[in-house]
Amino acid sequence: xxxxxxxxxxxxxxxxxxxxxxxxxxxxxxxxxxxxxxxxxxxxxxxxxxxxxxxxxxxxxxxxxxxxxxxxxxxxxxxxxxxxxxxxxxxxxxxxxxxxxxxxxxxxxxxxxxxxxxxxxxxxxxxxxxxxxxxxxxxxxxxxxxxxxxxxxxxxxxxxxxxxxxxxxxxxxxxxxxxxxxxxxxxxxxxxxxxxxxxxxxxxxxxxxxxxxxxxxxxxxxxxxxxxxxxxxxxxxxxxxxxxxxxxxxxxxxxxxxxxxxxxxxxxxxxxxxxxxxxxxxxxxxxxxxxxxxxxxxxxxxxxxxxxxxxxxxxxxxxxxxxxxxxxxxxxxxxxxxxxxxxxxxxxxxxxxxxxxxxxxxxxxxxxxxxxxxxxxxxxxxxxxxxxxxxxxxxxxxxxxxxxxxxxxxxxxxxxxxxxxxxx
Amino acid sequence: xxxxxxxxxxxxxxxxxxxxxxxxxxxxxxxxxxxxxxxxxxxxxxxxxxxxxxxxxxxxxxxxxxxxxxxxxxxxxxxxxxxxxxxxxxxxxxxxxxxxxxxxxxxxxxxxxxxxxxxxxxxxxxxxxxxxxxxxxxxxxxxxxxxxxxxxxxxxxxxxxxxxxxxxxxxxxxxxxxxxxxxxxxxxxxxxxxxxxxxxxxxxxxxxxxxxxxxxxxxxxxxxxxxxxxxxxxxxxxxxxxxxxxxxxxxxxxxxxxxxxxxxxxxxxxxxxxxxxxxxxxxxxxxxxxxxxxxxxxxxxxxxxxxxxxxxxxxxxxxxxxxxxxxxxxxxxxxxxxxxxxxxxxxxxxxxxxxxxxxxxxxxxxxxxxxxxxxxxxxxxxxxxxxxxxxxxxxxxxxxxxxxxxxxxxxxxxxxxxxxxxxx
Numbered sequence: 011x012x013x014x015x016x017x018x019x020x021x022x023x024x025x026x027x028x029x030x031x032x033x034x035x036x037x038x039x040x041x042x043x044x045x046x047x048x049x050x051x052x053x054x055x056x057x058x059x060x061x062x063x064x065x066x067x068x069x070x071x072x073x074x075x076x077x078x079x080x081x082x083x084x085x086x087x088x089x090x091x092x093x094x095x096x097x098x099x100x101x102x103x104x105x106x107x108x109x110x111x112x113x114x115x116x117x118x119x120x121x122x123x124x125x126x127x128x129x130x131x132x133x134x135x136x137x138x139x140x141x142x143x144x145x146x147x148x149x150x151x152x153x154x155x156x157x158x159x160x161x162x163x164x165x166x167x168x169x170x171x172x173x174x175x176x177x178x179x180x181x182x183x184x185x186x187x188x189x190x191x192x193x194x195x196x197x198x199x200x201x202x203x204x205x206x207x208x209x210x211x212x213x214x215x216x217x218x219x220x221x222x223x224x225x226x227x228x229x230x231x232x233x234x235x236x237x238x239x240x241x242x243x244x245x246x247x248x249x250x251x252x253x254x255x256x257x258x259x260x261x262x263x264x265x266x267x268x269x270x271x272x273x274x275x276x277x278x279x280x281x282x283x284x285x286x287x288x289x290x291x292x293x294x295x296x297x298x299x300x301x302x303x304x305x306x307x308x309x310x311x312x313x314x315x316x317x318x319x320x321x322x323x324x325x326x327x328x329x330x331x332x333x334x335x336x337x338x339x340x341x342x343x344x345x346x347x348x349x350x351x352x353x354x355x356x357x358x359x360x361x362x363x364x365x366x367x368x369x370x371x372x373x374x375x376x377x378x379x380x381x382x383x384x385x386x387x388x389x390x391x392x393x394x395x396x397x398x399x400x401x402x403x404x405x406x407x408x409x410x411x412x413x414x415x416x417x418x419x420x421x422x423x424x425x426x427x428x429x430x431x432x433x434x
Numbered sequence: 435x436x437x438x439x440x441x442x443x444x445x446x447x448x449x450x451x452x453x454x455x456x457x458x459x460x461x462x463x464x465x466x467x468x469x470x471x472x473x474x475x476x477x478x479x480x481x482x483x484x485x486x487x488x489x490x491x492x493x494x495x496x497x498x499x500x501x502x503x504x505x506x507x508x509x510x511x512x513x514x515x516x517x518x519x520x521x522x523x524x525x526x527x528x529x530x531x532x533x534x535x536x537x538x539x540x541x542x543x544x545x546x547x548x549x550x551x552x553x554x555x556x557x558x559x560x561x562x563x564x565x566x567x568x569x570x571x572x573x574x575x576x577x578x579x580x581x582x583x584x585x586x587x588x589x590x591x592x593x594x595x596x597x598x599x600x601x602x603x604x605x606x607x608x609x610x611x612x613x614x615x616x617x618x619x620x621x622x623x624x625x626x627x628x629x630x631x632x633x634x635x636x637x638x639x640x641x642x643x644x645x646x647x648x649x650x651x652x653x654x655x656x657x658x659x660x661x662x663x664x665x666x667x668x669x670x671x672x673x674x675x676x677x678x679x680x681x682x683x684x685x686x687x688x689x690x691x692x693x694x695x696x697x698x699x700x701x702x703x704x705x706x707x708x709x710x711x712x713x714x715x716x717x718x719x720x721x722x723x724x725x726x727x728x729x730x731x732x733x734x735x736x737x738x739x740x741x742x743x744x745x746x747x748x749x750x751x752x753x754x755x756x757x758x759x760x761x762x763x764x765x766x767x768x769x770x771x772x773x774x775x776x777x778x779x780x781x782x783x784x785x786x787x788x789x790x791x792x793x794x795x796x797x798x799x800x801x802x803x804x805x806x807x808x809x810x811x812x813x814x815x816x817x818x819x820x821x822x823x824x825x826x827x828x829x830x831x832x833x834x835x836x837x838x839x840x841x842x843x844x845x846x847x848x849x850x851x852x853x854x855x856x857x858x
Contacts, residue, residue, distance in 0.1 A: 035775075039798060055845065120820055126807055130802070133831055216831060237661060237832050258854040265856035288469060323509055351459075373849050374463060376553070385852030395848065406641060407557055407834040407845035408661050421831035424819065425797050428809030430682040432689035433818065 013017050016354060021201060021205040026162055027214025029092040029192035030135040034160040037188050037394070038132045042109035044187045045155055049105035053184025056098040056148065063094055066175035067144065074168045087142045087169055096178070097148045098400065101183075104152040107398040110417045111158040111311075130420045132158030134216040137208050138401070139164045139230060141222035144172035151180050151194040152316030153401045157419035160193050162215060166222075167200040209234040218378040219402050219414070224329075239414050241405040243329040244357040246387040248321045249346040250374065251363030252285030254393045256293065258384060263294050266360065272331045274403060275358050275390030277378075279326060280337045281346045287314070288337045295337065303333045310339035326353040343368045347375050354378065356405045358390040379405055379412040443623060447631040451638025453616035455558040458584040462556050462615050463769040466533035468611045469579055470840075473529035476607025480522040480572065483603050487518055490599035491568065497593045497769055498566075498713040511566045511593055521572045524823065525607075526802060528576040531822040534841045535582040551850040554844045556582030561632050562825070563588045564656060565646035574643070575604050575618040577715035577825045581843035584617050588632060609614045614715045633658040643826050643838070648753075649665070663838050665829040667753040668698030668781040670811040673770040673796065675787030676709030680717065682808060683786045687718050689810040690784065691726045696755045698827060699782050699804075699814030703750060704761045705770045711738070719761065727757045734763035750777040771799045778802065780829045782814040803829055803836040 016067040019073050037045075056063065072226040075089055098353040110130050113316050117127040136159045138150040147163055154161035165173040172261040177196045197204045209218065212235050219239045227242050248266045250259045266277035280292045280298075292314040295305050307314070318337070325336040326349070340346050343361070350359055366419040380390050392400025392413030392421040400413040411417035437549045461469075468571070480487065492515040498511055508556035534554050539549040560583045562574040569588055589597040601620045608617050612842040621628045636659050642653040643663045651666050672690045674683045690701035702721075716738040716742065719729050721742050730745040731738070742761070750773070764770050774783055784806040785796040788855030793807040803813050816824025824837040834842035 035801075036803070038650075120818070124813065124818060127673060134801075142798065253479060255854075261856055269857055278749055284807065340612075369851075372853075375459075377459075377462070377558075378847065380848045382850040383852060385855045386857050388857040389548065389850065389855070391857075394544070395550060396542065411845055412848050421835055423802065424804045424836050426806040426809055426813065427797075427806065429795075430686060431809045431813070432685055433693055433810050433812040433815075 016058045016313045018206050019025035019201045019203045021124040022199060023197070023204055023211060023376055024026070024214070025195065026195050027135070027211050030162050030195060031214055033192035036133065037155070037158045037160060037193055040158065040189060042111075044189055045104040045109065045158070048155060048183040048187035048189050049101050049152055050183070051164065051186035052152070052180045053101040053165060055179035055182040056094060056101065056176065056306035058092050060091065063172065063175040063179070064089060066171035066195060069171045070143055070144075071170055077410075079168065083142050083168070087144065087172070089144060089172060093145065097145050100145075100149055100205065103245050104156050104399055104416075106363050107156060107416055109419045112434060115422055116279060122431050123429060128422050129425050130417075130422050133419055133421050135160045135162060136419065137162045137211075137215040137236065138166070139205060139208065139218060139220045139222070139226065141226060142168050144169040146177060146221060147173040147176040147196070148180065149399060150401055151177070152218040153399055153416055155193060157416040159419055160197050162197065163210065164197040164205060170200060176192070189306045204231075205330055206233060209213055209236060212236055219400055225328040239402055239404045239406065239410050239418070241355065241357055241403050243355045244276070244390070244403075245279065245327070245329050245353060245355040246275055246277050246357055246390070247279045247281055247338075247346075247350050247362045248277045248282060248353060249281040249343070249359070250286065250290055250294065250370050251343060251365060252283035254283075254286065254290065254362040255364055256290050260288055260293060260341040261362070262362055262384065262386050264297050264301060266388055267298060267335050268333065269386070269388045271333050273388065276331070277360070277387045278328065278330055278336065279353070280335055281340045281349055282337065283341050283346070284310070284341055291339065298335055303335055305335055305337055307337040311337040327358060329355070343372055349370065350376055350378070357403070358382070358387045360385060360387050379403070424434060438795055443625045443627045444631050445630055446623060447621070447635060447640070450619050450621065451635050452560070453582040454586050455638055457616035458556065458558050461483075461542070461579070461582045461584060461617055462535070462584065464613060465700035466535075468613055469533065471574055472579060472607040472611035472613050474607070475524050475610035476576070476604045477522040477525040479603035479606040480518060480525065480600070480792070482597065484515065484518050487599040487603070490511060490595035493595045494568075502840065507566050507725070508543060511568065511596070513568060513596060514711060516599055517569065521569050524569075524573055524605050526628040528580050528823055531580060531840055532642065533580065534844045539846055540723055541545060546855050547553050547853060552846050552848045553849050554841075554846050555844050557843055559584045559638060560843065561639040561642040561644060561660065562628060563584045563632065563644045563646070563650065565590040565650060566592050566782040567593060568593040568600060570645060571600040571620070572604065573823060574825055575601070577823055577840055577843060580618060581840040582723070583843055586621065586632065588621040588629060594624060603606060604846065606746075629653075633660060636660055645826055661824055661832070663828045663830065663834050663842070665779065665781055665827050668682065668697055668700070668778045668814070668827075669701045669703065669751070669753050669777060669779040670701050670781055670814070671770075671774050671778060671783045672811060673705040673764075673767070673783070673785045674707060674710065674714055674718065675785055675789060675792050676707040677706075677789035677792060678710065678786040679788055680714050682722055685716055686719060686727060686784070686786055686808065686810050688721050691722060691759050692757065693812045695757050698811065699812050701753070701784070701811045702752065702754055703777070704759055705764050705773055706761065707767075707770070708734070708763050708765055708824040709747060714806055715763065729761055731761040732763060736767045753779070767796055771796065772801070774800055776795055781807070781827070782810060784810045784811050803827070824854055841847055
């Protein structure tokens with residue numbers, strides 16, 4: 011970029027920011043009914059606009075193919091009838107969620123008669139920075155709208171036309187409900203400098219949610235002056251304790267690793283208590299190998315099955331997002347906790363055991379957003395938690411931790427009702 | 435500072451950080467009883483160590499006087515028997531607060547039988563950067579300990595000896611309860627570079643709480659890579675609506691401005707509805723003037739009393755923290771809301787009115803941490819809210835908003851108990 015482009019982009023972004031702030035003030039006071047009407051109308055517009063969305067997507071796909079994008083990226087970018095319908099349904103599902111805004115989180119009377127309440131309010135303006143998946147435009151826009159927040163969306167340049175076509179449908183929904191058009195805006199330039207500007211717009215954006223691969227998150231972490239809801243990676247662990255039921259351990263470990271290997275809640279490291287290294291370990295490893303998983307293990311694991319490759323120090327640090335698992339034999343629950351503290355990403359960890367005391371110790375001591383006893387780490391998902399859709403998962407400890415749903419996209423204020431009280 | 439000093443300070447700070455992390459892991463698992471025992475023992479140590487605290491304080495006071503510190507600063511720095519006893523009492527009061535750690539904020543069963551809970555956990559390590567008041571050492575240390583967090587305290591260099599003597603008492607308390615000495619640490623150098631290092635220690639500090647004047651907060655805001663609980667200023671407004679009872683308005687406005695002028699919840703700007711400019715305004719202004727408050731007003735306010743000085747644009751932006759008030763006549767509740775949005779600091783605002791609809795509109799539309807109806811803005815305080823002691827007040831919208839007490843010094847995790855569930 012040259013200086014001129016940059017200045018233009020800066021002005022452009024500040025204008026988006028101003029518009030978003032103004033829209034946020036209106037949205038914060040808009041009734042649930044209007045927001046839900048907008049979401050329903052947007053869903054209808056997505057269905058009615060299917061052809062134009064697919065045409066825009068074809069344009070993006072052609073450009074991506076000619077640029078030689080990897081197959082996995084092309085798959086994320088691609089829309090078809092089914093995916094468009096899923097997007098419309100997603101909008102309708104968000105409309106059905108309870109509206110968090112205005113909820114009284116607590117209400118109490120002070121001895122002096124001050125009637126005090128803690129009431130949920132929107133955060134304000136949410137910035138979403140994502141990569142190739144155009145459906146994030148609909149999902150993230152809907153979650154922000156439902157929670158009364160204005161959204162500034164910055165999708166990947168490869169999905170520019172698809173996202174634009176989806177945004178047009180969201181805009182139809184906003185118009186149908188009489189809500190400000192600037193409630194959901196898209197950065198209208200492919201200039202990469204726009205992201206840098208966004209990350210410094212502390213006056214106009216309250217939270218940034220980066221969604222994408224490690225390099226995107228790292229850039230955002232390094233540059234952002236705005237608080238983030240993010241996880242850099244999900245190096246999730248399953249620990250099979252000495253008191254684990256073998257059948258349960260087999261079922262849960264296989265699911266935790268192999269159900270879907272590309273999601274952040276997939277187990278990347280299996281820790282097995284040495285007390286069951288002879289009985290459980292060979293079976294667990296065999297299951298994984300036969301399901302097509304590459305197993306990299308320490309000496310004890312290699313001894314359990316000759317197909318196990320040696321594990322390297324860097325494996326413990328690696329989020330494979332693939333059919334690969336690192337396996338280590340540990341000396342009991344405390345050693346498992348130590349390993350997780352040293353190598354984990356504070357995302358999601360599970361213990362499999364019939365020993366209630368070991369489970370309680372693990373659940374208490376492991377410092378992760380989600381800790382599970384006798385269940386698969388793949389449950390790390392807002393939908394599975396009953397929170398409805400999520401805009402992401404946070405490994406930060408401030409404000410939102412774990413799945414970030416509509417409730418986590420709110421703040422609160424204290425509303426105090428008196429009858430002339432003064433402070434002594 | 436030269437490069438050598440800086441490297442030493444950096445190493446020193448990282449060591450504090452490592453120690454704090456290790457202590458935080460222990461504290462997170464420590465029972466309430468141990469934390470409370472430490473607080474009680476620390477209170478006893480403060481009482482028993484009164485002479486040595488006062489001697490250390492005398493040393494600080496002598497140095498401060500010889501440096502010609504302002505009288506207000508000297509008063510903040512000064513300790514006497516009463517203040518030492520108040521500190522000991524404060525420690526005991528924090529011990530009596532409910533322990534937030536381990537509380538189940540929510541618990542629910544999923545259709546698949548997963549028993550899920552959201553459980554409060556400590557944040558981890560809290561950094562507190564403050565100025566001359568040595569009692570912050572005790573208050574902040576106690577609140578962090580109660581909430582299971584390790585604390586790294588960086589007091590002003592002028593209170594170095596006083597804070598050290600107080601820290602020694604806290605350390606005695608920790609030792610008596612068998613808790614790690616590194617649970618509460620003080621930065622052991624007056625090197626100003628230490629603050630810069632602290633603000634970049636993202637690996638070792640989870641939240642920074644800066645407490646002090648505007649220049650400290652501004653520096654921290656500009657430099658910190660760590661999330662903050664802070665308010666830059668409290669430009670609080672009281673709006674006297676056209677439907678306000680005059681007696682109530684007089685009582686509340688006088689208290690809101692004059693009870694204590696130096697606290698962040700003191701009203702700095704009075705907005706009066708033009709409907710009562712003839713009836714209420716002259717009386718309110720007279721009350722303030724007669725209480726010794728300087729009144730700076732717009733043309734309408736100047737017309738109400740000849741002692742009113744003209745107000746300048748910058749007055750609306752100013753947190754006086756003094757017996758000065760800016761007064762403006764506005765055209766109804768919407769104009770009041772607009773003024774607050776434009777000039778306010780999102781801290782605390784009050785409306786005085788007997789009109790329920792106007793009150794509801796104001797409470798809903800004003801985007802501040804605390805909004806009050808028919809009550810004094812001076813109630814903006816954790817103690818007054820029934821939260822017990824507070825470590826500060828936040829005007830940020832993420833995580834903590836308003837008074838920051840022990841509950842706001844916690845995060846949470848999701849604890850999921852299953853019986854072998856796998857995700858379909």
